[in-house]
Amino acid sequence: MTVSEVKVVTGPLADPTGSTRDDCAVIALKHVTREYAGHGGVVRALGDATFSIVAGEWVAITGPSGSGKSTLVNLIGCLDRPTAGELKIDNVDTASMSATELDRFRADKIGFIFQQFHLIPYLSALENVMLAQYFHSMTDEAEARAALVRVGLGDRVSHVPSELSGGEQQRVCIARALINNPPILLADEPTGNLDAANQKIVAELLQDLHRNGHTIVMVTHDPEMAGLAQRRIALSHGQVFCHPVSGPMVTLRRSTDRL
Amino acid sequence: MFFRLLMESFRRQRRRKMLAGVAILLGTTAVTAMLALATTIGDRIHKELAVYGANIVVYPKADLLDVKVGGVDLKPASGGAYLKESELAKLKTIFWGNNITGVSPELPALMAIARKAGDPLIAVNAVGYWFDHDFNTFKTGAPTLHPWWRLEGSWPIPRSNPDSRSVVVGTNLAKKLGLKIGDTFVTQGTQSAPSSRLTAIVAGIVTTGGEEDNEILLTLHDAQAYVGANDAVRRVEVSARTKPEDAFARVDPDSLSPKQREIWYCRPYANSIAYQIREAIPGAQAEQVRRVEQSEGNVLKRISGLMWLISAAALLAAGFAVSAAMATAILERRGEIGLMRSLGASKGSIALLFYAEAGLLALIAGTIGYLLGSGLAAWLGARIFAGDGVAAEAVLIPVLLPVVVALALVVAIAGSSPSIRTALRMDPSTILREDA
Ligand SMILES: Nc1ncnc2c1ncn2[C@@H]1O[C@H](COP(=O)(O)OP(=O)(O)O)[C@@H](O)[C@H]1O
Ligand SMILES: [Mg+2]
Numbered sequence: 001m002t003v004s005e006v007k008v009v010t011g012p013l014a015d016p017t018g019s020t021r022d023d024c025a026v027i028a029l030k031h032v033t034r035e036y037a038g039h040g041g042v043v044r045a046l047g048d049a050t051f052s053i054v055a056g057e058w059v060a061i062t063g064p065s066g067s068g069k070s071t072l073v074n075l076i077g078c079l080d081r082p083t084a085g086e087l088k089i090d091n092v093d094t095a096s097m098s099a100t101e102l103d104r105f106r107a108d109k110i111g112f113i114f115q116q117f118h119l120i121p122y123l124s125a126l127e128n129v130m131l132a133q134y135f136h137s138m139t140d141e142a143e144a145r146a147a148l149v150r151v152g153l154g155d156r157v158s159h160v161p162s163e164l165s166g167g168e169q170q171r172v173c174i175a176r177a178l179i180n181n182p183p184i185l186l187a188d189e190p191t192g193n194l195d196a197a198n199q200k201i202v203a204e205l206l207q208d209l210h211r212n213g214h215t216i217v218m219v220t221h222d223p224e225m226a227g228l229a230q231r232r233i234a235l236s237h238g239q240v241f242c243h244p245v246s247g248p249m250v251t252l253r254r255s256t257d258r259l
Numbered sequence: 260m261f262f263r264l265l266m267e268s269f270r271r272q273r274r275r276k277m278l279a280g281v282a283i284l285l286g287t288t289a290v291t292a293m294l295a296l297a298t299t300i301g302d303r304i305h306k307e308l309a310v311y312g313a314n315i316v317v318y319p320k321a322d323l324l325d326v327k328v329g330g331v332d333l334k335p336a337s338g339g340a341y342l343k344e345s346e347l348a349k350l351k352t353i354f355w356g357n358n359i360t361g362v363s364p365e366l367p368a369l370m371a372i373a374r375k376a377g378d379p380l381i382a383v384n385a386v387g388y389w390f391d392h393d394f395n396t397f398k399t400g401a402p403t404l405h406p407w408w409r410l411e412g413s414w415p416i417p418r419s420n421p422d423s424r425s426v427v428v429g430t431n432l433a434k435k436l437g438l439k440i441g442d443t444f445v446t447q448g449t450q451s452a453p454s455s456r457l458t459a460i461v462a463g464i465v466t467t468g469g470e471e472d473n474e475i476l477l478t479l480h481d482a483q484a485y486v487g488a489n490d491a492v493r494r495v496e497v498s499a500r501t502k503p504e505d506a507f508a509r510v511d512p513d514s515l516s517p518k519q520r521e522i523w524y525c526r527p528y529a530n531s532i533a534y535q536i537r538e539a540i541p542g543a544q545a546e547q548v549r550r551v552e553q554s555e556g557n558v559l560k561r562i563s564g565l566m567w568l569i570s571a572a573a574l575l576a577a578g579f580a581v582s583a584a585m586a587t588a589i590l591e592r593r594g595e596i597g598l599m600r601s602l603g604a605s606k607g608s609i610a611l612l613f614y615a616e617a618g619l620l621a622l623i624a625g626t627i628g629y630l631l632g633s634g635l636a637a638w639l640g641a642r643i644f645a646g647d648g649v650a651a652e653a654v655l656i657p658v659l660l661p662v663v664v665a666l667a668l669v670v671a672i673a674g675s676s677p678s679i680r681t682a683l684r685m686d687p688s689t690i691l692r693e694d695a
Contacts, residue, residue, distance in 0.1 A: 070688075074688035079600065079686075080686065080687075080688040099606075103604065103606075108603070112601045114691065118598040120598065122271050123263075127260075127264075127267075130260055131260070132602045134260040135602045135608065136602070139260045
């Protein structure tokens, strides 16, 4: 059952003014395909994906290894472009944007949380957060410090990544993803490298962010983590199985409060 | 943040940066040494080549029909006109007067001598010269223009006793007459009084490999007194620093437009200097001595060509070494590039960071290279032009610093450009995926 055959199910979210779920979609895919030209011919990492995610929604993407989860996340994060199909973020067709516009768009709209954290090894926790500010606009040390306090690392600001535990590194990564207050958070297996205790901390942080109105797209293998999301999109061999919204949306519009 | 990022990342990957830095350092060292030598080599080669004699010869205009250009055959003293010794001071006043490095007037005479009173007289050529004459700011004379002359003893001493003269005897003549330093012999008193006699004291014996080996060398004043022509000079050799001859140097200045003539006049061609000498000294004909002048120009051209080649090769090699070192250095950091792209950094801002790092390396390596190269130039200069008295610090040429650092920057940026561009072309999602 692929999405091309099944109409995307809309939740009980259509508001009284009559606007549909698609109208308030912050992420909308239509027949999105991503193929890679490999050595042994063309690999279809993602095939004909059609679904949408509304603002403030928390979506878990699940599926076996190699099913195209990262490919999907990278497409949504504008790090990659679809081979075919239409991808709209915040109602802007990404295909219409130049590479430079896409960079700008990514800085403004997307916060990435990686399984491998991807912290710059020679910069302190604080500087790693400030790096995101630097590429976005201007650095603001007080704000970066506040973000680290927010993820519980107020006393570790001057430590370099090698002096931090995995859980602490992931929290720096989350602080960095949030520092420019992007509407969309993309987390590719955020707890994949963490123990249960740290997974709990990260899960709580994500719940908190969700309450504050961030749209979260999270790849996970962990059923417990997936259970926190409102909706699950399952992938298999690059094909999307869309699950209906599992519960009422807490909010459609994220708060404008900064972290 | 930019500088923090730059400084922190600059301190990373020391081995690779050291490699690239050393390549730039060696390249700029070579270039500095070559450039420093090239700028001083003109003077130095001129000094070396001055060994081959004067590059301008001045003689009376009246001789034009008789004397070949640069000819060494001297006419009998009685024939032809003279230049005035007192007018040679005017050489200092010409436009390129400061380029004149040596002046040697000559006055030849035919003299009768005998080993001792009563012996039969023999006729020898005698020539009066300056030996250590105070001319403007320097001392000059026949020895400075003929540095290959080898003297035993001393040059003639200006006469204090009117009855004797101090002379230097050519080595062959000395052998023939059995003369040694300190010996005396008898010479004709003056040309106009053939029977008068003077005692000559041998101050030194000279070996030149030329006519002088059979001649008597005496002070210009003694020669003038002997000939009976005060202030007279038969021929003047002039050594001047000149610009190598080119087509424009050979044009007839009187055929040029006033503006062109002005340009010609204000270039230190041997021809222009000769022209200015003709203007300054009435009745003088001045010609450049071509052979020497051209070989000097050719040697200079060949040497500077070689230096450019070495410099270009050194920089090219440095560029390749930087390129190789940067290729691995940047490949190792592609994860950082992927992360920066995910944060929304444009390719330009990331490139700027890496180029700034290469630039900083070039700045440091280039400056050290400049200092090392200056030292190398001083050392090379001392070895190649041993003992010509050019001080080592003359090689530390400040204007070269920006030139050399700019070259280092070009090499570093050009060398790292391919790997930076390759890294930025890589797909960030692929980088982030593989960097597990
Ligand atoms: N750059 C690439 N070139 C070729 N094949 C790729 C590339 N990226 C991903 N793939 C392939 O696409 C498929 C999906 O990969 P991915 O999205 O990373 O899966 P997941 O994250 O679900 O494990 C895999 O078969 C993978 O080999
Ligand atoms: Mg993956």
